[in-house]
Amino acid sequence: MLYLASASPRRSDLLKLAGFYFQVDPAQIDEHMEQEDPACLVQNLALKKARAVAARHPNDIVLAADTTVALDNQILGKPISSTQAEQMLRMLSNRIHQVYTGYCILKQNRLELGVCRTSVEFYPLSDSDIQHYISTGEPFDKAGGYGIQGLGALLVRKIDGDFYNVVGLPIAPVSRLLHSFDSE
Numbered sequence: 001m002l003y004l005a006s007a008s009p010r011r012s013d014l015l016k017l018a019g020f021y022f023q024v025d026p027a028q029i030d031e032h033m034e035q036e037d038p039a040c041l042v043q044n045l046a047l048k049k050a051r052a053v054a055a056r057h058p059n060d061i062v063l064a065a066d067t068t069v070a071l072d073n074q075i076l077g078k079p080i081s082s083t084q085a086e087q088m089l090r091m092l093s094n095r096i097h098q099v100y101t102g103y104c105i106l107k108q109n110r111l112e113l114g115v116c117r118t119s120v121e122f123y124p125l126s127d128s129d130i131q132h133y134i135s136t137g138e139p140f141d142k143a144g145g146y147g148i149q150g151l152g153a154l155l156v157r158k159i160d161g162d163f164y165n166v167v168g169l170p171i172a173p174v175s176r177l178l179h180s181f182d183s184e
Helices: 009-017 038-054 082-092 127-135 151-155 163-167 169-182
Strands: 002-004 060-073 074-076 096-107 111-120 158-162
Touching: 002 009, 009 127, 009 163, 009 169, 038 060, 038 096, 038 111, 038 158, 060 082, 074 082, 096 127, 096 163, 096 169, 111 169, 151 158, 158 163
Parallel strands: 002 060
Antiparallel strands: 060 074, 060 096, 096 111, 111 158
């Protein structure tokens, strides 16, 4: 059995799209970690989540992931207020930032870790663009305060890298690794 150690509906949708049958069992961990490098942060959080869920399902495959947004190596998490969402969107306006997703697949003694990085460039955002987007409620459960798979797509000028990484799971490399676990 495959367990997804995440409550993210976007990750679930991507796994379904790839044809996987799985159960959702979110990891209940403290996600606060003192880590300056965004790639290390997401990889370590994915590992921590996978280990927590694997302890409940020791004979099964566990997939965990963590995504963050970084601008000039400053990590932008999920905004907790309209003010914080506005600050993040202003920072991202007319700039290129990076989205990192760390992933971990764990089954008994086998562990596979990976990190995917995608560069995203925003259009210049006016005050009304930002206020309108915040009024949709979309920014509040997403790293960096936007979701590229929703109305946040209207903020994005271009991306360089894996689109699905920005959604929250680089499904192609993860899918290939999951299939390698199935064949064991």
